[in-house]
Amino acid sequence: MTSPKPMYERPHVPIPPPGPKSRALLEKEKRLLYSAWSADKTVPFILKAKRGWLLEDVDGNRYLDMVTGWASTPLGARYEPVLKASVEALWESGGVECVSYITDYRVLALAEKLIAIAPPNMTRVAPDTTGTEAVEASLRLARAATGRYFIITFHGSFHGGNYTAGTAGPTSPDVGKGLREYVHGFIHVPYPTCYRCPFGQTYPQCGLTCLRYIEDVILRYEVAPEQIAGVLFEPIQGENGVQIPPDEWMQGLYAMAQKYGWVLIDDEVQTGFGRTGKMWAIEHWPDVQVDLMPLAKSLSGGALPIAAVLGTEETMTADDELYLGGTFAWQPAACAGALAGIEALEQERVLENVAELERIAREVMLPWRETYALVGDVRIKGTYIAVEFVRDRERKTPAVDEAAAIHQTAVRKGLVGIYENGLWWIRLLPALNMPPELFRHGLTLLEEAIADVERRAA
Numbered sequence: 001m002t003s004p005k006p007m008y009e010r011p012h013v014p015i016p017p018p019g020p021k022s023r024a025l026l027e028k029e030k031r032l033l034y035s036a037w038s039a040d041k042t043v044p045f046i047l048k049a050k051r052g053w054l055l056e057d058v059d060g061n062r063y064l065d066m067v068t069g070w071a072s073t074p075l076g077a078r079y080e081p082v083l084k085a086s087v088e089a090l091w092e093s094g095g096v097e098c099v100s101y102i103t104d105y106r107v108l109a110l111a112e113k114l115i116a117i118a119p120p121n122m123t124r125v126a127p128d129t130t131g132t133e134a135v136e137a138s139l140r141l142a143r144a145a146t147g148r149y150f151i152i153t154f155h156g157s158f159h160g161g162n163y164t165a166g167t168a169g170p171t172s173p174d175v176g177k178g179l180r181e182y183v184h185g186f187i188h189v190p191y192p193t194c195y196r197c198p199f200g201q202t203y204p205q206c207g208l209t210c211l212r213y214i215e216d217v218i219l220r221y222e223v224a225p226e227q228i229a230g231v232l233f234e235p236i237q238g239e240n241g242v243q244i245p246p247d248e249w250m251q252g253l254y255a256m257a258q259k260y261g262w263v264l265i266d267d268e269v270q271t272g273f274g275r276t277g278k279m280w281a282i283e284h285w286p287d288v289q290v291d292l293m294p295l296a297k298s299l300s301g302g303a304l305p306i307a308a309v310l311g312t313e314e315t316m317t318a319d320d321e322l323y324l325g326g327t328f329a330w331q332p333a334a335c336a337g338a339l340a341g342i343e344a345l346e347q348e349r350v351l352e353n354v355a356e357l358e359r360i361a362r363e364v365m366l367p368w369r370e371t372y373a374l375v376g377d378v379r380i381k382g383t384y385i386a387v388e389f390v391r392d393r394e395r396k397t398p399a400v401d402e403a404a405a406i407h408q409t410a411v412r413k414g415l416v417g418i419y420e421n422g423l424w425w426i427r428l429l430p431a432l433n434m435p436p437e438l439f440r441h442g443l444t445l446l447e448e449a450i451a452d453v454e455r456r457a458a
């Protein structure tokens with residue numbers, strides 16, 4: 001009996017990447033772009049086209065896309081209602097407009113929609129173009145609302161790449177290099193990275209040492225609570241390998257913010273719009289109320305760059321002289337795409353699909369912690385997924401070379417996830433509407449890659 005034909009086009013990699021065309025272009029890339037651009041590359045091909053859940057390289061190979069434009073094409077590529085809305089708006093509006101000067105009607109339609117789906121205490125929105133800008137805008141809003149200066153942020157967070165956001169959250173010293181020496185006003189404290197507790201403890205016996213550190217160390221020795229404007233945090237750390245805080249930690253942070261009058265800035269740039277199984281990741285903690293939410297990536301619906309800050313009446317009306325955003329913020333065509341994307345999220349039961357993908361991920365991936373010596377930890381929340389590789393389980397020695405080899409092997413088999421040089425985890429960011437059958441296939445490819453590398457290492 002022959003097996004049934006797959007319903008969806010599958011990845012197919014007949015030419016081991018980089019194929020000849022990719023190789024020539026990768027060489028050119030090294031010459032044409034600034035050096036760090038190429039030094040950081042871990043994807044061994046050049047992209048030609050994206051369709052649905054697949055990437056196609058210039059040599060004709062097809063890969064399953066579990067990068068999704070770094071979580072920016074939540075509905076897969078060429079999602080028709082979004083692209084159509086954007087193209088039509090581009091044509092009707094005539095092109096670029098500086099909407100902070102001449103307001104396009106689509107700006108108001110999107111603002112209204114965002115406020116309608118926001119947590120109930122959020123009543124206003126500030127337009128931006130990138131997540132980095134939205135984070136910077138949030139910091140300015142928090143400082144304006146409180147008249148205070150310091151911001152607490154967390155080790156391992158990522159909030160963007162400019163001087164301010166790059167200083168707020170460098171995931172590693174190299175990300176913060178050349179930035180931190182110039183920008184002041186941030187206090188970095190440990191995040192609850194429980195698989196590798198910075199205090200060498202285990203949750204829940206630890207009693208949340210990482211949270212107590214803020215009061216016991218920072219407020220005691222560094223700054224008084226009334227000098228602190230707010231706390232900038234990722235509700236689940238993404239770039240740091242999907243670190244999911246314990247419920248008590250989030251509740252404790254909220255209680256502290258209430259006690260001292262700190263503005264809570266919940267960076268939902270990567271987690272927002274359903275990525276973790278809820279519209280906003282902070283909804284996993286229903287008792288917690290935040291004041292500002294920077295958004296970007298999935299807000300685009302997969303069409304054009306767009307970002308925003310959602311905020312409370314108090315934080316958004318404290319200063320009438322703040323200029324945020326810029327010429328390109330909230331282009332009419334980007335607004336139309338974003339609106340169509342949000343409508344699709346609501347109408348197409350996308351969150352139900354995320355729940356199904358999460359169920360499959362748990363069923364398939366959690367047992368890897370027993371099956372494969374290289375797998376130290378698997379962390380999953382919705383479609384926010386990371387596998388951490390270790391050389392030995394006892395000491396949790398990072399398996400950097402092995403993680404790199406697993407990534408390269410997976411790509412050759414047809415799965416592209418996120419692997420960055422020097423790190424020892426692979427992240428998966430599938431489209432929220434990826435068909436479960438394709439997602440399962442992608443996990444099989446990753447598992448085969450882990451098994452291959454483990455066999456080679458033995």
Ligand SMILES: Cc1ncc(COP(=O)(O)O)c(C=O)c1O
Nearest residue numbers: 130131132158159160269270296
């Ligand atoms: C949590 C978080 N905040 C902010 C940013 C910066 O967004 P952008 O790259 O759009 O500037 C990112 C980007 O990955 C992110 O993950």
